[in-house]
Amino acid sequence: MSATTRFVLTLSCINRPGIVAAVATCLFAAGGDIREAQQFDDPETGKFFARIAFDLLDQNTVEALRFELSGIAARFGMAWRLNDHGAPRRVLLLVSKFDHCLVDLLYRWRIGELAMTPVAIVSNHGAEHFVEGEFGKIPFHHFPVTKETKAAQEQKIWALVQETGAELVVLARYMQVLSDDLAGKLAGSCINIHHSFLPGFKGAKPYHQAHGRGVKLIGATAHYVTAALDEGPIIEQDVERITHADTPEDLVRKGRDIERRVLARAVRYHLEDRVILNGGKTVVFTN
Amino acid sequence: MSATTRFVLTLSCINRPGIVAAVATCLFAAGGDIREAQQFDDPETGKFFARIAFDLLDQNTVEALRFELSGIAARFGMAWRLNDHGAPRRVLLLVSKFDHCLVDLLYRWRIGELAMTPVAIVSNHGAEHFVEGEFGKIPFHHFPVTKETKAAQEQKIWALVQETGAELVVLARYMQVLSDDLAGKLAGSCINIHHSFLPGFKGAKPYHQAHGRGVKLIGATAHYVTAALDEGPIIEQDVERITHADTPEDLVRKGRDIERRVLARAVRYHLEDRVILNGGKTVVFTN
Amino acid sequence: MSATTRFVLTLSCINRPGIVAAVATCLFAAGGDIREAQQFDDPETGKFFARIAFDLLDQNTVEALRFELSGIAARFGMAWRLNDHGAPRRVLLLVSKFDHCLVDLLYRWRIGELAMTPVAIVSNHGAEHFVEGEFGKIPFHHFPVTKETKAAQEQKIWALVQETGAELVVLARYMQVLSDDLAGKLAGSCINIHHSFLPGFKGAKPYHQAHGRGVKLIGATAHYVTAALDEGPIIEQDVERITHADTPEDLVRKGRDIERRVLARAVRYHLEDRVILNGGKTVVFTN
């Protein structure tokens, strides 16, 4: 049996004439019907990026198409991925005490906004910090951490990633800095929400820093985790207006709203294959 | 002699597999190097829209390419345009008394932000309403209008469009309703700024209406002119936050800022071939 | 025993010289220390509105102050309220099937963002439409409704308002139009979220209307309920940018984010005595 299925092809390579023609011809020959296509040519690096969503009448032909595409990819030196559109990815969620981002992601998942399967929730704080039953049937793991146990704790996280087959790790206000080792292992598949507008206020208590400086806007930044904390490729940012009358506590409150919507957008973009890394930056094909 | 030149191809047709492959192959064969490409498949109407910016090493080959494209266009039943990117279009500007949009457009033109050549300024009010020398060397025409003379006045506008070879008419706060006849002649090539957020407040004094209703945001709408005033395809909209403390005069002041930036964006999108009509709506390929 | 306590005084009356002097002198004499004060003089209606937050060292003096204020109120013909700042109000929450606003309000309550006590949740749909345990220990009532049973169902709602002592009713995506009778009983103490930017798209499926019209921004409106549906005094509005590529479903998704943040802001403003009715409009003293 066969039915129309949508796939998403993302690719990047050094730009040269003929890429679009080759790929489009290949998809056409395979019976693919292109539904969305976006591309970007970076004039600085000379790199080409594309995201193409297409329907296949007979999904059994996808392996043949994959073979054809691998030939084109070899010819152009492409990095590429071909995914089922809407197939849920396995996601591991890390949190410390503040659960507004986590609760928001889980709600969006529950109503079908995010194509993911939460495989586990990990916190460095115990279950008693969270509302009973809040996480439903998702396994919860308490992995406490101290300076001394950090390496061992990260080992447990990494083991859990492998056991659960997690394809994405989301730091939903997880207030621990990942080691360079773990950050490296998760490169390109770990999203953090930085509770401030980067590069404005790095370090601890950014909203208090912002208040002290008297800025008129505060923001949040979602980015891929890299070895250098808070400095990974930015996926999404947003801000809200504040005034002199806002206390640091008001900023923290407004910040929660910005953080959860920025993180949710970034996770959705990732799950829908809308983000491609471009060195220390990202290409984000939003809709 | 030849040098790299950028062209913009826009096209629309009923969607079916193979369009992208055909066009991309054609451009590749002609030596075209695609720099930007955006497409949209409207699931409601089944129509396909695309904007492709590409470089040609030898601009003398463009006529041959045009011939090839016309063949593809015939095959797929495409509406299409192929324009030099950045070549200035001839623009006729209409204004009544409030000149904030006009002054803004002229400033942007002067510093190179808008690829246009203002061929004339027309007002139904006399030159004495404007600051002397404000329009530089652009011909200014005073075409007064009354109910009785409306047909004749529009005849003069239309004659001016033809004489000047204007490709675009911008109603930069021109407070006269165009007749169905003139609106029809200018279909798809006349942009109006409606000083309100449509469909919120139609009719006269929209900011006063908004004030009376106690809304918390006001906006402006740039749209193509059609026979049904204020109801043409929307190109761009924006809003600003207001409070109970804003008087109608404050709203008019804030409105000026919204109007001029919304109109300027819409005009830029048009001049860069970023807007394609889709029935009563638009497809806008922004950057 | 006594300790510093914060109170909020709100007042409105026909404006005439001396109001601020009288009130400020009275508060000073009572040992009140003004911490926040905002006022608005409506030049159209000649009405004066103020919100004053002040600390009392000895909260036992509040009754004496109340007596003094009632004298001033009589002199100036003031409507006024004096409330403990931060004292939770009893709130009844109504919902139909979509629970994103409800879940959001409850989360904000749980983490201390909203000074309220949810006394009951009422839905015209059964508990099986919601996630088990989602509402914790808050009583849930299923009050089904048909055209024939509407009067009786509203009678049950009104009885519940009285039993629970609810001071505020929030329609958190409750998709039933209240009768003029119930709307009248709840005047000034019932907040609705209209899932569209008013006055843009009234009626059913506003996001589909917006999509059909091709607008570039969508929004939501929180307002007090009055007899004329969707036309009560507006408390808060917000918008998000959309494009031609957004489907009606995308608009519904984006709409959820706007709706919940607009409703949450409006409820917070109400709970903190920041909203005063001004005829068919509101005065909102935000922070």
Added chain:
Amino acid sequence: MSATTRFVLTLSCINRPGIVAAVATCLFAAGGDIREAQQFDDPETGKFFARIAFDLLDQNTVEALRFELSGIAARFGMAWRLNDHGAPRRVLLLVSKFDHCLVDLLYRWRIGELAMTPVAIVSNHGAEHFVEGEFGKIPFHHFPVTKETKAAQEQKIWALVQETGAELVVLARYMQVLSDDLAGKLAGSCINIHHSFLPGFKGAKPYHQAHGRGVKLIGATAHYVTAALDEGPIIEQDVERITHADTPEDLVRKGRDIERRVLARAVRYHLEDRVILNGGKTVVFTN
């Protein structure tokens, strides 16, 4: 002869009970009718700030009122100003080559949006860099500057401030760092537009820095000038959304729009006595 005139009183002092009562009683006794009043109590510094706009039926009584207020000010240790609302201030405008902020301010002045009298325009570049007649009858001064002549050039600027009686100096994209000496002389009366979102990108070419970092929003900051460049008290900020597809040139273009509206707002707030300094921050009583 007498007629209703509006005045604006701004004041700041260490907070203690009775300030509002004393001031309001004084204004009432003088026949003042309060039209707008905003106050802020800074819980961190314990300072009190207020802006009160009031009408006087007989403007001849203002000197008597001034005398009474000076008594209250002495009692509470207040810094205060009492200004005619809407009386134009003398403003000196400095610019380098990019004139978008300057042209915008002059347009707003011309149509009555800004209550100012531009007394002179100074540039470190010659008149030939600007459009002939652009500045109308406002005197233009070319004060070239090099490292060696900087002190002398600033001496000329300061002399011009004194000659013209300028009450405000606006750096409308004046790309020279003022010396600590001149910045000190102009403390609290010199507004700069920093063409970036502070504290994000200080230093040269901030839009290129932002592009290199891959941020998703860019902004601008208007602030009072202090000895430490780009670090003075912030008056206003705003941002716009950007994408990976925006070139540094696109950012510069979008930046122009943000810069001119942020600077215009800051200048208006200053001219309407809406800004009060609070150490290294500002209190801004917007409308």
